[in-house]
Amino acid sequence: MFALSKSAAADHLQIDTTLEGKPFRLTLSPAAHRALAQRATPLIAEMELFFSCLIRLRVRFYEQDTAASATPFTPQLAVRFRPVMSRSCDLHAVQGKSPLEDFPIVKRAPYVPHWLHLDFKKGEWVGEFGYQSTQK
Numbered sequence: 001m002f003a004l005s006k007s008a009a010a011d012h013l014q015i016d017t018t019l020e021g022k023p024f025r026l027t028l029s030p031a032a033h034r035a036l037a038q039r040a041t042p043l044i045a046e047m048e049l050f051f052s053c054l055i056r057l058r059v060r061f062y063e064q065d066t067a068a069s070a071t072p073f074t075p076q077l078a079v080r081f082r083p084v085m086s087r088s089c090d091l092h093a094v095q096g097k098s099p100l101e102d103f104p105i106v107k108r109a110p111y112v113p114h115w116l117h118l119d120f121k122k123g124e125w126v127g128e129f130g131y132q133s134t135q136k
Contacts, residue, residue, distance in 0.1 A: 019071055020081060020108060025115045026073055035120040036076040044070050045079050047113050047129045052086040059116070059127030081112050 013033050015026040028036065036043065044062040049055070070078035083105050105111055113129040120126070 015073060017073065019079065020112045022109060022112045023114065024112075026077075026079065027115065027117045029117075029119040031120040032118045032125075035125075036074065039076040042070075042072065042074075042076055042078045043125065045077065045116065045118060045125075045127055046070075047079070047081045047116060047127075049081070049083045049111060049113075050085070051083065057129060059118075059125075059129060061125040061127070077118075079116060081108075083108070083111055 011030050013028040013030075015028075017024055017026070041063065042065075044065045046060045046062065048058045048060055050058065065078060065080070067080075069082075070080040072078045114132045116127060116129040118125065118127045
């Protein structure tokens with residue numbers, strides 16, 4: 001179950017719900033809301049928490065949920081959280097994209113994000129996520 005509300009920030013749509021049993025807020029810009037409404041199939045927004053030499057937060061977008069692990073939020077949008085790690089921390093040894101593997105976190109709850117903001121700019125999906133202390 002979730003609650004919908006409009007925020008004061010330029011009519012952003014907010015969906016308050018849970019993700020992996022934790023309170024979670026999804027915020028859609030007006031452009032993202034319009035773009036999602038035009039979709040026939042759900043967009044998958046993956047919040048990637050990357051552990052390596054540094055920690056990186058990235059939102060990736062997919063047309064299909066091949067892992068069948070995303071949580072549906074609307075008929076046009078599903079969200080998932082994926083902690084990953086690199087096989088090596090040597091930044092000079094990796095050519096191109098760093099090889100990633102799932103990071104087997106036993107107790108995921110402390111790492112599950114608190115919020116996700118999605119926008120649609122110049123025909124591309126953009127997103128950012130974070131934790132309570134970094135909420136927009």
